[in-house]
Amino acid sequence: MRFDVISLFPDMVSDAASYGVTGRAIERGLVDLSVWNPRDYTHDKHRTVDDRPYGGGPGMVMKCQPLRDAVNAAKQHNVLANRKVICLSPQGRLLNQELLLDASCYDQLILVTGRYEGIDERFIQQCCDEEWSLGDYVISGGELAALIVIDAVTRLIPGVLGDEESAKQDSHFDGLLDCPHYTRPEHSDIGDVPDVLLGGNHADIKRWRMKQALGRTWLRRPDMLEKVTLSAEQDALLKEFRTEVV
Numbered sequence: 001m002r003f004d005v006i007s008l009f010p011d012m013v014s015d016a017a018s019y020g021v022t023g024r025a026i027e028r029g030l031v032d033l034s035v036w037n038p039r040d041y042t043h044d045k046h047r048t049v050d051d052r053p054y055g056g057g058p059g060m061v062m063k064c065q066p067l068r069d070a071v072n073a074a075k076q077h078n079v080l081a082n083r084k085v086i087c088l089s090p091q092g093r094l095l096n097q098e099l100l101l102d103a104s105c106y107d108q109l110i111l112v113t114g115r116y117e118g119i120d121e122r123f124i125q126q127c128c129d130e131e132w133s134l135g136d137y138v139i140s141g142g143e144l145a146a147l148i149v150i151d152a153v154t155r156l157i158p159g160v161l162g163d164e165e166s167a168k169q170d171s172h173f174d175g176l177l178d179c180p181h182y183t184r185p186e187h188s189d190i191g192d193v194p195d196v197l198l199g200g201n202h203a204d205i206k207r208w209r210m211k212q213a214l215g216r217t218w219l220r221r222p223d224m225l226e227k228v229t230l231s232a233e234q235d236a237l238l239k240e241f242r243t244e245v246v
C-alpha cells in the first residue's frame with residue numbers, strides 16, 4: 001500500500017506516521033508514505049497557495065493549481081493503476097470500517113488535506129475521486145483525518161499486525177464493538193479480572209468475549225447491531241446477556 005498525502009504541513013504527517021504500527025509497517029516496507037506540499041508547486045515569489053473567496057466571506061480558500069500539480073506529482077512518482085484520490089473534508093462520506101476495508105484493497109491512496117476555510121470546489125470535483133469525512137465536526141485541517149485513514153487502513157494490511165486476528169478482533173471489524181480487555185494484576189482495589197479469563201478454557205473464553213462484544217454493542221451502539229446478521233449462537237448469547245443485565 002502506498003499513501004501519498006498532499007499537505008501544507010508535511011512534517012506533521014510524516015512525523016506522526018513514524019510511530020507505532022504505521023512506523024513499523026513503513027520500516028518493514030509493507031507501507032510507503034510520501035508527503036507532497038502544494039507550496040512546492042507554486043510559481044510566484046510568495047509561494048501563494050490560498051486566496052480570498054469569491055462572493056466575500058471570512059478566511060481564505062486553497063487554490064486549485066498548487067493542489068492539482070502536487071497530486072499530479074504524486075501520480076507521476078508512482079504510476080500505480082489501482083489508486084484513488086481522496087479529499088478529506090466534513091462534506092465527505094462518513095468513514096467507517098467497511099469503507100476502510102475497501103480502501104485497503106487499493107495499491108495507492110492519494111489523500112488531499114485542506115486548511116483555511118476550504119478548497120476551491122473545482123479541484124474537488126475535477127481532481128478528486130471521493131470525499132471522506134471523519135464525522136460531523138470541523139477540525140483545523142485534514143492532516144489528522146489523513147493520519148486516521150493511514151493508521152486504520154495500515155492495520156488491515158496482511159502481515160502488519162503480526163497476528164492476523166488482531167485486526168479481526170478490533171472493534172467494528174465484524175460490525176460489533178470490542179470485548180473488554182484485562183491484564184495483570186488479577187485483583188486490585190478497582191476490581192478483579194473475570195474468572196473465565198483465568199480458567200484457561202479457550203472455548204469458554206471465546207464464548208465470553210463474543211457475549212461481551214454483543215452485549216456492549218446492544219447497550220452502547222444498537223444502531224450497529226441493526227446492520228449485522230447474527231448467527232444462531234450469537235443470537236442466543238445476546239439473549240443470555242440481556243437476561244443477565246436486566
Ligand SMILES: Nc1nonc1C(=O)NCC1CCCCC1
Pocket residue numbers: 088089090113114115116117118119132133134135136137138139140141142145
Ligand atoms: N471532519 C473532517 N473529516 O475530514 N476532514 C475533516 C475536517 O474537518 N477537515 C478540516 C477542514 C478545514 C477547512 C478546510 C477543509 C477541511
